[in-house]
Amino acid sequence: MFSLLSRTIRELLQRRRANREVEEELQFHLEMEINANVVRGLSAADARRQALADLGGVAQTTEAVRGVRASWIDSISQDVRFALRVLRRGGTGWLAMAMLALAIGITAAMFTVVDALLLRTAPFQNPDELAFVYLGNDHGGPNAVAPAVLRAWKQSGVFAAVEAANRSTAVVEMNGSIMTRGLAQVTPGVFEMLRGVRPVKGRLFDTSDGRSGTDDRILISEDMWRDVFGRDPDTIGKSVLIDGKPLVVIGILPAEFRFPSASTVIWRASSFDDPKGTRPVVYVRFRTDLPRADAERIATTAARSADSVTATANRYLRVQPLRGTLLDEYSERAIPLLGGGVVLVFFVLCANVSSLLLARFTARQREFAMRSALGASRARLLRQALVESGLIGILAILAGAGTAWILVALARAFLPEAFLLGTLNPLNLDLRALAVTSAAGVVATAAAGLLPAWIGTRVQRDSPLRVSDRGGTETRAARALARMLLVAELALACTLLTGATLLIRSFVNLANADRGLDPEGIVVARLSVLIPELKGDGARESLARSLEDEVRSLPAVQQMAWSYGLPPGGGAMSFGEWHSDLAGAPALDMVVDRYWVGPEFFSMLDIPILRGRTFAPEDSSNDVVVGERFAAALWPGLDPLGHSFTFVKERFRVIGVAREINYPTLETRRDSPEFYEQFKGVGRYAMAMASIRCAGPCPDPALIRQRLGRVHAAVRVDSVRPLVDSYIEELARPRSAAAVGFAFAAIAVLAAAGGLFSVLSYAVRRRRREFGIRSALGASSSQLAGVVVRDSVTVSLAGLCAGGLASWWIARGLTSLQYGVSATDPVSCAVVISLLAITVALASWWPAKEAMRSDPVSLLRGE
Amino acid sequence: VPKTEYLQGALDLLILKTLALAPNHGWGIQQRISQVSRESLSVSQGSLYPALHRLEAAGLLSSEMTASDNNRRARVYRLTAAGRRRLETEAEDWREFSLAIRRLLQQN
Numbered sequence: 001m002f003s004l005l006s007r008t009i010r011e012l013l014q015r016r017r018a019n020r021e022v023e024e025e026l027q028f029h030l031e032m033e034i035n036a037n038v039v040r041g042l043s044a045a046d047a048r049r050q051a052l053a054d055l056g057g058v059a060q061t062t063e064a065v066r067g068v069r070a071s072w073i074d075s076i077s078q079d080v081r082f083a084l085r086v087l088r089r090g091g092t093g094w095l096a097m098a099m100l101a102l103a104i105g106i107t108a109a110m111f112t113v114v115d116a117l118l119l120r121t122a123p124f125q126n127p128d129e130l131a132f133v134y135l136g137n138d139h140g141g142p143n144a145v146a147p148a149v150l151r152a153w154k155q156s157g158v159f160a161a162v163e164a165a166n167r168s169t170a171v172v173e174m175n176g177s178i179m180t181r182g183l184a185q186v187t188p189g190v191f192e193m194l195r196g197v198r199p200v201k202g203r204l205f206d207t208s209d210g211r212s213g214t215d216d217r218i219l220i221s222e223d224m225w226r227d228v229f230g231r232d233p234d235t236i237g238k239s240v241l242i243d244g245k246p247l248v249v250i251g252i253l254p255a256e257f258r259f260p261s262a263s264t265v266i267w268r269a270s271s272f273d274d275p276k277g278t279r280p281v282v283y284v285r286f287r288t289d290l291p292r293a294d295a296e297r298i299a300t301t302a303a304r305s306a307d308s309v310t311a312t313a314n315r316y317l318r319v320q321p322l323r324g325t326l327l328d329e330y331s332e333r334a335i336p337l338l339g340g341g342v343v344l345v346f347f348v349l350c351a352n353v354s355s356l357l358l359a360r361f362t363a364r365q366r367e368f369a370m371r372s373a374l375g376a377s378r379a380r381l382l383r384q385a386l387v388e389s390g391l392i393g394i395l396a397i398l399a400g401a402g403t404a405w406i407l408v409a410l411a412r413a414f415l416p417e418a419f420l421l422g423t424l425n426p427l428n429l430d431l432r433a434l435a436v437t438s439a440a441g442v443v444a445t446a447a448a449g450l451l452p453a454w455i456g457t458r459v460q461r462d463s464p465l466r467v468s469d470r471g472g473t474e475t476r477a478a479r480a481l482a483r484m485l486l487v488a489e490l491a492l493a494c495t496l497l498t499g500a501t502l503l504i505r506s507f508v509n510l511a512n513a514d515r516g517l518d519p520e521g522i523v524v525a526r527l528s529v530l531i532p533e534l535k536g537d538g539a540r541e542s543l544a545r546s547l548e549d550e551v552r553s554l555p556a557v558q559q560m561a562w563s564y565g566l567p568p569g570g571g572a573m574s575f576g577e578w579h580s581d582l583a584g585a586p587a588l589d590m591v592v593d594r595y596w597v598g599p600e601f602f603s604m605l606d607i608p609i610l611r612g613r614t615f616a617p618e619d620s621s622n623d624v625v626v627g628e629r630f631a632a633a634l635w636p637g638l639d640p641l642g643h644s645f646t647f648v649k650e651r652f653r654v655i656g657v658a659r660e661i662n663y664p665t666l667e668t669r670r671d672s673p674e675f676y677e678q679f680k681g682v683g684r685y686a687m688a689m690a691s692i693r694c695a696g697p698c699p700d701p702a703l704i705r706q707r708l709g710r711v712h713a714a715v716r717v718d719s720v721r722p723l724v725d726s727y728i729e730e731l732a733r734p735r736s737a738a739a740v741g742f743a744f745a746a747i748a749v750l751a752a753a754g755g756l757f758s759v760l761s762y763a764v765r766r767r768r769r770e771f772g773i774r775s776a777l778g779a780s781s782s783q784l785a786g787v788v789v790r791d792s793v794t795v796s797l798a799g800l801c802a803g804g805l806a807s808w809w810i811a812r813g814l815t816s817l818q819y820g821v822s823a824t825d826p827v828s829c830a831v832v833i834s835l836l837a838i839t840v841a842l843a844s845w846w847p848a849k850e851a852m853r854s855d856p857v858s859l860l861r862g863e
Numbered sequence: 864v865p866k867t868e869y870l871q872g873a874l875d876l877l878i879l880k881t882l883a884l885a886p887n888h889g890w891g892i893q894q895r896i897s898q899v900s901r902e903s904l905s906v907s908q909g910s911l912y913p914a915l916h917r918l919e920a921a922g923l924l925s926s927e928m929t930a931s932d933n934n935r936r937a938r939v940y941r942l943t944a945a946g947r948r949r950l951e952t953e954a955e956d957w958r959e960f961s962l963a964i965r966r967l968l969q970q971n
Contacts, residue, residue: 021928022912025889025938029908032890055908064913068920 022065026058079387086388092758093392096356099751100396103349104441105403106747110342111436112408114335123256125195129160129286130322135303135315144279145303145310147272150187152306153282158298160287161193164272164280165260169719171705172266173241174228178702180719181224182263183242185270185278193285194259200225202236202251209250210269217269218247222255224265242266244710276532283322292319330666333816334737340813341496341744346440348492348748352755355485357389358478359762397441414736482759483795486752490799491806493745493752494836498807500738500745501828502814502821506666507738509820511731513664517567518606519723523698524566525551525690525708526718529683533714540683543712547682550707551692559693561604564596564685568663568726569670571595579646580634588633593674596685601676602658604693612641612656615678624652628660629673652677665730666819683714691723698722737817749835752799753843760792760847771854781852788851792844800836807832874906874914876957879942879950882924886941889915915940923949 030051037047055061087093124130134143144166153162163186170183188205191197197204200222209217220228220235229235239246247268258264260283272280286295296317304311361368368381527547534540544562551560565571571593578588595601599615602608602625614625631640631654644653652675663671682688690708692698701720709717764771771784811823821828881887881895889911897905918924923946928936942950 021938022916024928024936026908026912028888028935028937029890029893029912031935036894057909061909061912064909065916068913068916 019066022062026061030055030058076387079384080391082384083388083391087391092356092360093388095754096353096360097392097396097399099349099356100353100393100441101399101403102747103346103353104396104400105407106342106744107346107440108400108404108436109407109411110339112404113411114339123258124322126285127322129288130194131284131286132320132322133282133284133299134318134320135300135307135310136318137313137315141315141318142279144281146279146307147275147277148306149303149310150272150280150282152302153284153299156298156302158287158290158295158302159284161189161285162282163187163190163193163284164270164282165190166278166281167261167264170243170266171702171709171717172228173244173706178700178706179228180702180705181265182261183266183268184260184264185268185272186260187272187280188269190259190267190283193283197253197257199251200254202249204251205267205269210271211273215268215270216245216247217250218242219251219253219267220249221253221257221265225252242268243716244706330733330817334733337499337813337817338737338740338744341499341741344492344496345744345748348489348496348751350443351485351489351492352751355482355489355755355759357392358482358485359758361385393441397438400441401438486755486759486795487799487802489748489752489755490796490836490840491802493748494800494803494832495806495810496741496745496748497832497835498803498828499810499814500741501831502811502818502823502825503734503738503741505821505825505828506817506819507731507734510664510666510734513820514662515568515664515727516607516659516661519727521694521698522605522723523692523694523701523704523720524723525692525704525720527682527688527690527708528716528718529686529688530714530716531683531686534683540681543715544682546711547690547708547715550711551690551704554692554699554704554707556694556696556698557692558695559600559604561600561691562598562679562682563601563689563691564679564687565594566689566691566723567593567595567605567661567674568730569593569665569672570689570726571672571674573672574647576648578634581644581646582635582638585634590633591672592630593672595674595676596679597676598679601679601691604691607661608659610657610659611639612654614656619655619678620653621678621680622650622652623655624675624677625656625658626654626675627658627673630675631657633673663730664727664819666734666817687718734817734819749839753839756792756795756840756843757847760788760844761850763791764788764847764851767851768854771851772856775854776856781854784851784854785848788848789844792840792847796836796840800833803836873957874910875918876950876953877904877906878911878914878918879923879946879953882940882942883947883950886939888937888939890937892940918946922946 033051033054034044034047037050038044042050052058087097135141135145135149150162150164153159165184165186167182167184169180172179172181186205188207188209191204199219202219204219205217208214216239218240225231225235228240229238232238235249235252237248237250239248241247253267260281270278272278286292296319300316303315303317309315371381534543548560551557572595573591574594575591576589578590578592579585580588597615599617602614609625610628612625615623626634626640634640634645635643640654640657642654644651646652658676661674665671692704698704701722705717705720708715708720767787771787775781775784808823811828815823877896878892881892881899884895887895889908892915893906893908893911915924915926919926919940923943924940925943926938926940929939930936
């Protein structure tokens with residue numbers, strides 16, 4: 001093997017010399033022959049003529065010797081040169097290559113996205129040993145545990161590692177600018193638990209960090225180092241104002257490190273040992289030598305003895321494996337479907353490449369027949385065809401890798417944050433995706449090249465050479481294959497178009513859905529309030545006043561309202577039995593959004609009070625305003641004013657009915673009925689939301705955040721953002737799903753149209769003679785066009801039928817992503833069918849016109 | 864004297880046998896074959912040179928460019944060890960084959 005290779009290489013290098021030597025050798029032979037003739041007594045001229053005649057063609061012999069000496073590399077390189085020459089002539093080759101490149105590019109890019117978002121595990125060592133744990137019952141429970149529980153678990157040794165990581169956001173002040181960044185409060189050992197984390201600069205936390213006196217130490221990510229510090233090499237040891245406090249940077253973590261959430265860029269050391277302080281969110285690494293069930297049991301016992309609430313509420317250890325992704329349900333459903341969509345697009349494009357190559361090889365049958373007549377074996381022709389499609393494949397793989405790279409860069413730039421920040425894995429075109437690109441390329445080339453090559457090279461030696469048969473004939477197999485590919489293409493395009501139409505209609509419905517309130521021009525500040533720090537008479541009232549003064553002093557602020565809980569879907573989820581005061585009415589089991597709101601709340605958010613009134617200061621805490629849906633459920637058909645209901649032993653009296661507010665979301669269970677209680681004041685709840693309506697543009701959220709954050713040590717600002725963002729956020733994923741679906745469908749429809757067009761016009765060109773004769777025999781031009789149209793309609797109908805079945809199936813698969821559209825939506829059906837009909841009509845228009853133009857005279861002149 | 868149809872299969876044998884006596888160049892081999900067969904066998908250069916190169920590629924011959932009379936370089940072929948072994952088996956095959964043919968023709 002090696003010697004063969006080395007000889008091949010040597011021969012390649014010495015080819016020029018070897019060729020010269022062959023010529024020299026034959027020249028020597030010629031001269032010897034001439035000499036011999038001269039010796040025999042011929043004149044010099046006769047001797048030469050005689051010798052040349054005896055020899056036969058010197059050139060042919062040289063070629064024959066070269067043919068013997070030529071290695072396979074020679075003949076392949078000849079094939080490649082020939083293929084390049086054919087490709088340079090332009091036409092369908094480039095089109096096929098571009099389509100294949102597109103197919104490979106989209107597939108690889110989509111694979112990268114699906115891989116990063118869904119398939120890949122958390123980017124840490126032995127990720128299946130890692131888990132997020134909390135204490136709860138079958139319905140779930142709070143994320144965080146008591147500090148005592150964390151301590152108990154650490155002491156019990158039941159886990160290989162127990163660490164805490166609480167994520168939040170923080171205001172960062174640097175050189176006079178204010179910005180918000182993701183922050184995580186972590187126990188120092190968290191990096192050791194994840195394993196394999198190395199700082200880019202400085203050091204990680206050690207056990208001495210995070211205690212009082214050393215809890216001002218932070219690590220920052222490379223991204224933040226770049227954005228905020230401009231990659232200043234002396235960043236280590238510098239302090240930066242975070243939430244108003246100077247914190248010291250002791251290390252920089254690589255940009256790829258994402259934990260506990262993808263948006264975390266600041267890590268602050270904390271030991272979580274203050275029993276009244278922040279409750280830790282716990283992550284563990286399980287021991288490999290202890291069965292999970294035992295570990296969970298021991299951990300539950302330890303937690304119950306450390307914390308009385310866990311014991312009384314009968315909570316147990318609940319484990320959530322730490323996956324690479326923290327996707328919501330929508331993305332989890334949408335991404336595999338979009339992945340399926342890209343596979344369909346891949347098939348459409350491959351079918352198209354296949355039919356293009358098929359047409360290309362069939363059109364060149366004369367060339368193949370000629371070469372076959374000159375002595376080329378079928379294997380030789382097949383190899384030529386394969387080299388040609390292989391060359392197209394290789395160029396397509398290269399172009400496809402480039403396309404994939406660009407698409408991933410675009411995805412990184414334009415995918416909604418909800419997608420991108422849902423994964424702990426950074427979105428990079430990785431080696432695996434590139435491997436898949438190449439594999440996809442090989443499959444596509446084989447699929448696109450092999451069959452056409454096989455059929456295209458099946459040459460009847462005599463028939464295509466007949467001059468009268470201009471342009472060659474299409475074999476029956478090639479014709480059947482081309483039609484089948486077209487039917488498949490149209491069916492897939494129909495399927496993708498149906499899916500995209502449903503996604504787009506869902507998005508439009510979602511975007512236009514009635515929210516029941518007006519979120520425009522409202523900014524919401526969410527505050528955490530440390531209630532125990534508000535001691536003394538009037539502390540709460542004065543806090544509320546100073547917060548309100550602070551807000552009102554901001555420019556453009558018009559109105560503000562307090563609440564605990566805020567739409568959309570942000571109320572306290574209350575589920576259980578609701579008893580109305582109607583005699584004999586059964587208890588209702590439902591989930592209700594419960595809000596505590598100030599009296600201005602309704603007018604500010606533009607929620608009309610339909611009956612009764614909003615709150616007044618003298619109302620008791622049991623006076624409530626209910627939403628329409630809630631009222632209709634408890635008092636169907638009756639006026640709820642003055643009625644009362646009981647929930648968890650508490651009795652409420654209805655003083656008003658507000659218009660129903662909706663939460664347009666695909667997860668319908670998140671849109672619950674609601675009722676409102678009176679907001680009792682800042683400091684009565686662990687959180688408070690200040691809704692601020694502005695005249696004109698609202699102040700910068702970071703500014704609002706900074707002003708409110710410095711009012712009181714007991715108040716921490718969790719976030720400040722426009723209310724409309726919550727709604728837009730809910731739209732972001734359906735919008736990108738619809739956009740991606742639309743792009744796929746557009747590519748598929750264009751490809752199918754292109755395929756139909758090329759096959760039909762190729763058929764027309766091939767049958768020009770037939771059309772000419774028909775026209776000479778008196779066929780009208782519309783009859784000729786009818787032939788083409790019939791061809792196109794047959795194929796299209798077959799494609800639509802197959803596509804209809806597939807569409808029905810895909811529409812059912814998409815049910816969970818639909819909003820206000822059913823799988824059998826007539827509008828969507830009509831849209832799909834008319835779009836496809838227009839496409840088919842446009843694709844057959846030119847070929848039909850071409851057929852009508854068949855001129856018998858010019859055709860016969862060509863005979 | 865065209866008996867080339869028979870020659871085709873035997874060409875390799877003829878070349879190997881000729882070179883077994885002494886290394887030679889293509890023209891020399893051609894002359895030698897026609898001399899020894901008393902002009903009843905003639906090999907055209909169109910068959911000879913491809914065959915020489917084929918046998919060389921198969922490792923049965925080796926060759927080198929040597930300076931020759933009248934200032935021209937000639938390619939001189941010689942038999943390799945593998946070529947010698949091949950000559951023996953081919954010669955044996957040929958003898959068996961021709962014996963079989965002769966027996967067949969001597970029937971009746």
